[in-house]
Amino acid sequence: MKKVSLWQLFIAFFKIGAFTFGGGYAMIAVIEQALVENKKWITSEFMMDMVVVAESTPGVIAVNMATGVGYQKRGVIGAIVATLGVVLPSFLLICGLSFVIDSFGNNYWYKAAFAGIRCCVVVLIFNAFVKLGKQVDKNLFNLILVACAFGVSVFTNFNVIYLIMIGAVVGVVFYCCTPIGSKLLPPADQTEEEVDK
């Protein structure tokens, strides 16, 4: 793996932030092409590991990827610089856009167009739901959790952060402390093997 300067790190992630639409998974493909294939800063194994970690730790996936790669190359400063790089383009653009929105907000045509776009937003959320569903096994335990989370969130004002915390606790209890749950988890040594490949 090559040595990389902080400035190179910043520019690479600035470009990735500026030219990827949609974030998250779209960005993973772009990062792979830029950093693994073209620049050869990281190996594809490290890339795969980072994707798993980025998905299973809190935060925005694209930002997590930037932080991880930056840290791998240049330590804590590298992590900060890469994160700043990936965030800065959208930050500047959105600050600018918010003025445009303020001045057009009451325009007749703007309102009509956005009444259409709001219909599209429902479809976008639906598609995110379908995509995420591929990561969730359709077993009884999961379906009960899905139904509870759905019901509580739609029909009450209960804080969704508490729902996620409860999910985490229920998950640990079920998978680590009950016999049915521990069978569902892949055995630890098998996961290690897959990693080594």
Next chain:
Amino acid sequence: MPFLLLFWEYFKIGLFTIGGGYVMLPMVMQVVEKHGWVASEELLNFVGIAESTPGPFAINLATFIGMQVGKETSLGLFGGFLGAIVATVGVVLPSLVIIIVVTKLLLKFKSNKYVQGVLGGIKPVVWGLILSAIVTVGCAVVLPNLDTANITSQGFDKFSWVSLIIMVALLVLSRVRLGKKKIHPILLILLSAVAGVVVFGVCKVPI
């Protein structure tokens, strides 16, 4: 102190978002409503904008909401920038710290059974939350007067058939494959904007 509140709320959102952008949306909707930061209609408009501008969706959303909240303070424009910075830093900070720690322990972290247990419990909950976001956002578009947490008969007074038809048409469009590829989300948003201009603008259907 609105900036401290903004930071704290976004820090929590950043800390509890596992699985990327849209997972954040149910939390953002709840927080924004609780503090009355942005009108829910404006928030939905902005989801469309965030999806069609470059950069991570969740960062775009944080910057925008921070900007809107900051501008309302006595600091005006400067407050807007400050708010945008505060919200963006807040949402990024938890993962920055966590990733730095986790990258060190990479392999051990992945196969740890407690980590897998936590993820096993969180993923279905998050999936259920996104399902609920479809319902609440869908209701906001089709039944604008309905509050799902407090259902009354008045909620069904206004029913926007036209929005429902546009929504179903877009849904069908987004699921069919043209050749090998699915239709790109940005194209879908552009099409919906055109549909909105034609239906609500030219044909003057009341929104």
